[in-house]
Amino acid sequence: MEDSRSQLVAVDRRSINLLFDDECFEDDDPDKTDNGTQTKRISRQKGKAEVIPSLMFQRSLKQMTLSEKPAKRRVKFMNWTKFHKLNVIYSFMDDLEKDFPAICTVSVIGKSVEGRDIKMLKISNSDASNPAIWLDAAIHSREWITTAVVTYLADFIVRNFHKLSKSITDKDWFIVPVLNPDGYVYTHTKDRMWRKNRAKQDGERVGVDLNRNFSYGWGNNGDEGSSDLPNHVFYKGPAPFSEPESCAVRDTILSSQTMFKVYLSFHSYYELILFPWGHKAEPCPDYLRLLEGGTVMARAIYDNSGMIYKVGCTKDLTYFACGTSSDWSYGIAKIPYSYMIELRSKKHRFKVPNDQILETCHEIWHAVESLMEFVDKPQTKF
Numbered sequence: 001m002e003d004s005r006s007q008l009v010a011v012d013r014r015s016i017n018l019l020f021d022d023e024c025f026e027d028d029d030p031d032k033t034d035n036g037t038q039t040k041r042i043s044r045q046k047g048k049a050e051v052i053p054s055l056m057f058q059r060s061l062k063q064m065t066l067s068e069k070p071a072k073r074r075v076k077f078m079n080w081t082k083f084h085k086l087n088v089i090y091s092f093m094d095d096l097e098k099d100f101p102a103i104c105t106v107s108v109i110g111k112s113v114e115g116r117d118i119k120m121l122k123i124s125n126s127d128a129s130n131p132a133i134w135l136d137a138a139i140h141s142r143e144w145i146t147t148a149v150v151t152y153l154a155d156f157i158v159r160n161f162h163k164l165s166k167s168i169t170d171k172d173w174f175i176v177p178v179l180n181p182d183g184y185v186y187t188h189t190k191d192r193m194w195r196k197n198r199a200k201q202d203g204e205r206v207g208v209d210l211n212r213n214f215s216y217g218w219g220n221n222g223d224e225g226s227s228d229l230p231n232h233v234f235y236k237g238p239a240p241f242s243e244p245e246s247c248a249v250r251d252t253i254l255s256s257q258t259m260f261k262v263y264l265s266f267h268s269y270y271e272l273i274l275f276p277w278g279h280k281a282e283p284c285p286d287y288l289r290l291l292e293g294g295t296v297m298a299r300a301i302y303d304n305s306g307m308i309y310k311v312g313c314t315k316d317l318t319y320f321a322c323g324t325s326s327d328w329s330y331g332i333a334k335i336p337y338s339y340m341i342e343l344r345s346k347k348h349r350f351k352v353p354n355d356q357i358l359e360t361c362h363e364i365w366h367a368v369e370s371l372m373e374f375v376d377k378p379q380t381k382f
Contacts (some may be wrong), residue, residue: 002173026280058325059196062321080152080361083144084353085188086116089177093121098302100158109176110248113199116181118248123155123161131261133372134253134335136176137323138247139210139265140195141183145343145352145360146266150177151363152158153368167372172258180210193350197245199237201230208237211265212248214328216238218281227323236323251326253333261375263329263338264368269349270342271309271319272295273367276330278314278321278340286336287313293337296374305363307344314340337375342368 017071078084080090097104104124110118123128135153137146154175177185182198196207212218212226218240219226224238241247253260275290278284294311301309312319322326330338334355344360345352352360 003047009209013042021253039339040124040177050258058128073248076152076215078155078254080148080286080357085147086178086181088150088183089147090119093119093154093177096121096154096158100161103161104158109252110244112180112182112245113197113243114182116221118176118179118181118245121173121175121177123154123175124159124176125161125169127170130170130172130258131160131257131264132172132174132258132327134174135264135266136179136249136258138177138184139179139300140267141180141187141197142195143266144194144350145268145345145357147177147184148357149343149361149364150175152358152365153365156365165373167172167376168369171261171372172280174252174260176249176276178245179249183207192229193271195233197243201238204230206230206235208243209234209245210246211325212236212323213241213243213246214323214325216331217277217324218322220279220322221320241314246325248329253321253329253335260329260333260335262371263324263326263335265329265340266343266364267340268343268352269345271307271344271346272317272342272344273309274314274326274340275311276327276338278324278327280317280320281315283313284330290337290339293371293374294339296370297341300366301363304366305359307363309342309367337371 039270072147077324078088078095084215093106105122105124107120107122109120111117120287135150137150138144154173157164157168157173160366167215180197183196186194186198194207196209198205199208202205203258209226212234213236218230219236225234227234229235235261237243241250273294275284275294290313290360293312298309298311301307313328314324326338326340329335341364343352343364344356348356
């Protein structure tokens, strides 16, 4: 009797293995997960002989606790054919670190107002003489295309690292795909058009425009460059660097042992390449050099996709913008090539169609690659 029971248990164990084997089909519903990442659900391959579990096994399976059930294999999924939620972005970053530990490091550079991690990926060949490059996205949470582009750039650089030119690999890349994580989550769950962070004012979550919260030129030009009103879309906050998200940028850059050479903050949707100043009308000291670098990027974009990105200082091409990260990075952090790149799409505004994500990623990769070659060349004194 004992031998028969042992044989029956052995058959049922084989049943478990077949029921939960590694042959999969894709499930496109990202909400059917416990870890927030895209998954693939388990299915048996066609053509295999079926094993029908015994009655004893079926009863036993019902009695198993959750901890005893065989875990389904979960496959994390990241691509650039659609926009992804924060936990997928963060899992993608962690996976790059796991898969490429020699060049990738993920760190938390701060916490958001609501306590979420602000994650940064550093890509480096560990050469102490490298200059640093800063890339950030989603400082304005509704600008989803920025996060898609920055994650694409990270993925492309990492996976092609040993094939790329020294203008890319002889630099330390500091990459923050979601600078405003609270707002980014809010745009996926409550309000697609939310721009600011989720700071409270008088008990109400009105938010602060993080790109008006940096100290350089903060509050200049009255209501024309930012706003004192908490409910205004350009609300600058109660003080410079009042918000933990902007402080995370400041503290990371100023405490770095590596000198930054390029600062690129991605926005949408005006299709522009902007440089300082935004808080005043006068040209910045390196106007011609920044104009030339911007033109190099615009030409690379046009050669790749035919898209026309205008180049100029923030005030000339848009409006007064006071307390911006690019004015601060140029004026205080002394990063010589500081740009704010407004991505697509003037036609679709913040809701870039999925079929334009990769096109945008490709054109911006060519722009960034061309800029890196430009900044490495000996520069003419203007």
